[in-house]
Amino acid sequence: MSDLKTPYSQINIPNTNPSAVELKGESIRNIVIERQQQLDAVLLHISGLETVMDGIKILHLELVEQKDKIIQSMTFHNGLVSPLWRLPTEILSQIFHHCLPEHKYLSPASNLAPMLLTRICRQWREVAMGTPSLWCRLVVDLRDRDWEQAAVYYGSWLNRSRGYLLSLAFRGWYSSKHHNLLQPYINQISSLTIGFDEAADIPEHLFKDLPALQELVVLGGFGISDASIFGQLISRLPFTMRSLDVWQLPAFDIVHLSSFNPAWAHLTIVKITIIDPDAFLHLLRLCPNLSSLTVDIVFRRTQTLEPLTHANIQSLFIVISSFIVPLLPGLFNALTLPNLRVLQARCHDDVQWPHMQLRSLLARSRCPLESLIFSGQVSDAQQAEYIALIPSLDKVVSK
Incomplete structure (x- = not known):
């Protein structure tokens, strides 16, 4: 492009007296016309270049897509001769179990097994979806705002368990709508951890009709001031119960412990907070099969304790708060x-x-x-x- 300087380029308009400058109007208009022609030419070149660039971008995307297809084809055909492709379904299922996170309950995150395994290839998806034992542990967040959509997702997960025993953890409030999610699987729940929000109103049907339940953990953080409420609920637990963790609940006394007496006889593991030393010994009498006890004793008074022999307890952890x-x-x-x-x-x-x-x-x-x-x-x-x-x-x- 030619030099854009003109005889008028040096004029400082704000500081120059127009009468002192010989302005040739026709000459200036010619300069403006020339500049417009130059601008039109540059804009045309820019438009042409943008068209070329758009074409290059489209070509680049097409080449990237073609590259991905080539890699996918290579991976597929390499898989045909790979020993992994020829593994029996049973062995592949066992390998998938070793891919699961080392947590008691599994998160339904898409970037973690078992969900991640369903995204690798069609064969892996079919094997993962057809292995019920991969879907027997789950964390259910009951605080999800869009519960209806979440319930569909959780339901599809639980449906893949196909009758296997379930280990479930619930975060947040529990209500009848949440109970509806569990209803089809109520006979499969063997392990249950449930945590309540503060000031939760505990539903009466919470622990009813759980015939396969073996382990129960109730977390604190809620406004329950009377342990007898949970005493009544725990009294409904089935005889299949083996482990009870109510460590974070309010302290129990002898009356509370006696109120759910039927549940104690079969327990082998207990974590609990109690009030008095006689309640501690009473607990041992109620649990003749107990092998492990973790107890926080909030002593309120000294007492003369009757001798007690417990033949089965193997592990004892005592915390004295006083x-x-x-x-x-x-x-x-x-x-x-x-x-x-x-x-x-x-x-x-x-x-x-x-x-x-x-x-x-x-x-x-x-x-x-x-x-x-x-x-x-x-x-x-x-x-x-x-x-x-x-x-x-x-x-x-x-x-």
Whole structure:
């Protein structure tokens, strides 16, 4: 393009007196006409170049699409001679199980197995969709705003379980509309974890008609002030129950524990918060088959405890919330645990560790203790006594 300077290019219009400049109107109009012609020519070139660029973009997209098709064809035909392609469905299903996240409950996210496995190829999708055991664990978020759409998605997941036992976790509020989702699968639920929002109004039918339920975890974070509400609900649990975790619920006393007495007899694992030491011993009496107990004892008073022998408990974890009165000595004096293998006790650091009482418990029980974990002021000499008393004890940890 030619130089665009003119005899008038140096004029400073705001600072120049028009009368002092010889303006030739015809000459300036010719310059403007010439510039318009130049502008039209440049715009034409730009338009032509944009057309070429659009053509290149289209060609590029077509080539990329062709590349993807070629790669897909190569992958497919390589798969035909791959040993993985010839794997029996049963083996491929087992491999898929090892792809699942190592969580108790699975998220229905599209970028995680098992959903991810359905997006690889047609064969993998058919195998994944036809393997019921891949779809037996699920987290259901009951707080989903678009519940109707979410219910369809969760329902399709659960339908793939085809009668297998289910492990389900529910986040958020539980109501009748959520119960409708479970109704077709009510006989399959063997493990259930449920957490309530604050100030939740617990439905009466919550734990009814769960004939296959073996494990129940009830999470806290809700406004329940009376443990008897859950006592009534838990009393409806089936005899198939083996594990109960109500650790985050309000503390239970003897009356609460007795109110759902039928559920205790078959339990082998319990996590719970209770009020008094006599309630702790009462719990052990109610659970003759108990093998593992985790208990937070909110002691309100000292008591004279009747001796108790529990023949089956193997793992005992006691948390003492009170730091005013030392209450572990009374418990250790009352208990005889001939099958105990793991003992863990935690109390306030200012409370003196009941060494003599624990030594008497171990000597009286003659248990095959393997692990002793405690918090408190325990000397090396006292730890050595425990090891000398119980030959099977190979782990003593002071926290």
